[in-house]
Amino acid sequence: xxxxxxxxxKTQAAEIAVLVNEPDQLISRIHELLSFYSSRIRQTxxxxxxxxxQTYQAPAPVLRALEIELSEQLEQDQAAGIMLAEAFWxxxxxxxxxxxxxxLGSLPAENSDKIxxxxxxxLDDCTAEDIxxxxxTQGMGNLSAENPKACLKxxxxxxxxxxxxxxxAALFGLGHFAADPDFLNLPPLYKALEQILSSEESxxxxxxxxxxxxxxxxxxxxxxxxxxxQLAGKPHPRxxxxxxxxxxxxxxxxxxxxxxxxxxxxxx
Numbered sequence: 001x002x003x004x005x006x007x008x009x010k011t012q013a014a015e016i017a018v019l020v021n022e023p024d025q026l027i028s029r030i031h032e033l034l035s036f037y038s039s040r041i042r043q044t045x046x047x048x049x050x051x052x053x054q055t056y057q058a059p060a061p062v063l064r065a066l067e068i069e070l071s072e073q074l075e076q077d078q079a080a081g082i083m084l085a086e087a088f089w090x091x092x093x094x095x096x097x098x099x100x101x102x103x104l105g106s107l108p109a110e111n112s113d114k115i116x117x118x119x120x121x122x123l124d125d126c127t128a129e130d131i132x133x134x135x136x137t138q139g140m141g142n143l144s145a146e147n148p149k150a151c152l153k154x155x156x157x158x159x160x161x162x163x164x165x166x167x168x169a170a171l172f173g174l175g176h177f178a179a180d181p182d183f184l185n186l187p188p189l190y191k192a193l194e195q196i197l198s199s200e201e202s203x204x205x206x207x208x209x210x211x212x213x214x215x216x217x218x219x220x221x222x223x224x225x226x227x228x229x230q231l232a233g234k235p236h237p238r239x240x241x242x243x244x245x246x247x248x249x250x251x252x253x254x255x256x257x258x259x260x261x262x263x264x265x266x267x268x
Contacts, residue, residue, distance in 0.1 A: 017069035023087040034058045055094035105141030136172035171207040178214040216249045224254040231261040
């Protein structure tokens with residue numbers, strides 16, 4: 001792999017980034033840069049993607065240098081952001097999609113409708129889990145911080161669609177909010193999770209558990225109370241499964257309370 005000289009890389013990225021209003025030339029130059037720093041040992045594809053995404057396996061500092069220089073250029077020309085993000089996304093390479101998501105997440109919140117339209121199109125266009133998670137976290141970065149109401153409404157729409165893919169995407173987004181120390185509006189998160197837990201669609205236990213682990217770490221008492229409510233009556237089998245899988249993340253006291261609820265459910 002070509003060794004990285006930080007000063008040289010910064011110069012290379014800056015020379016490329018000035019082409020933000022010439023997407024074809026910009027994309028061509030980025031391909032050249034990524035190839036220059038690529039390992040060239042093997043270039044893999046992500047499975048289960050409609051475009052069979054390729055990757056240069058470029059070192060992280062290369063992408064970070066491009067992000068820094070592109071963001072500086074787009075600060076002066078924000079109108080080019082949406083167009084450039086779409087152009088990058090259309091390149092069937094992991095690195096270009098990562099750059100596309102970065103640009104989208106950097107756009108100001110006043111572009112909320114356009115940002116969410118782009119997110120929705122990208123979710124429909126890609127089945128690669130890592131990329132979809134990136135879209136739902138980094139891709140809504142500025143928007144989730146500046147206009148969380150719009151983002152939560154969008155997540156609600158995904159949940160109500162009832163499809164496994166949309167609900168998985170919603171769980172990625174909910175996890176992003178749950179992990180944000182500046183986001184303290186917990187009721188919408190628990191309400192959204194309750195809707196997913198009670199839906200007819202099966203699966204998504206891994207994603208549900210990931211969200212619950214974040215909630216337990218930050219809000220243990222509230223999450224224990226929430227799960228006790230979900231165990232009331234005749235809970236969905238998926239609820240029983242996820243409670244058992246996250247049980248050890250709770251304090252001994254809350255483990256005992258949830259064990260009691262699980263026992264009553266079993267005996268009932």
